[in-house]
Amino acid sequence: MRKIAFVVLCATSFMVNAQSNTELQKHYEAFYKQMRMQADVNGMTNALTHLNVLSPSKARKDTLAYIYANNSQHMQALNTIGIDKNEADSDLAVQVKAISLKAINQPKRSLEQFEILNKRTPNPYLAYELADLKIQTGDNVGASTNIEYGIANATEDMKYAFYERQQPYEASLKAAFYHLKALTTYNQDKTKIDEAISFIDEALKIDPNFNLASLSKQALENRKTQPSEEK
16 A cells, blocks of 8 residues: 555656646746847846756857857857857857857957858858958968859848948948958068058948048058168
8 A cells, every 4th residue: 555655746746846846837938038028138038047957958058058149148049059069050059159259359269160150151240250361370372272263152232231330330241351361461461451441442442431441551551661760
């Protein structure tokens, strides 16, 4: 009888626990939906964290990481889904890893993730990210390939956001590619200052308000005058 009673007690406890978890899951699903309606980021992350504990889901974990990344909480995003290169990752997971690794100044690891995205769906925006990261990691030749693709495929309506000023602004993506072309030209041969400046002039012709290009042109022109000043 004691054994029967114990089995019945365990079965009852299991059923109650399962019912409790189901009710909790329904609660947090409703809570998450409400937090989305209210655009409450903290509430959404709280709900998804609870849901992942109650019923682990890769898709839900990717969503949680995306919310963290979109809120500039890049370490939290990476702690949620990891940093390793994984060809089986969803597009969302790869995007989060790429953006967050770039944000925490890990260009080589970020480049790996952008390469996966570009292999799946190549486009001028990804080409720009790849070129920029390759320049940062010293691969100017590789960057040139992405730059030429970008110049050929970027359209007039495409913009890219820049943050070197206090107030962020957008510049023409095609102009941004010409700016990178100037950088790779100079990086590969320091005597080609005039050629590099000509590419920046092309960028400014496309977008006269491209502040970063103006700053780079000024820096290159200053370098042209340095030898004569030293004499």
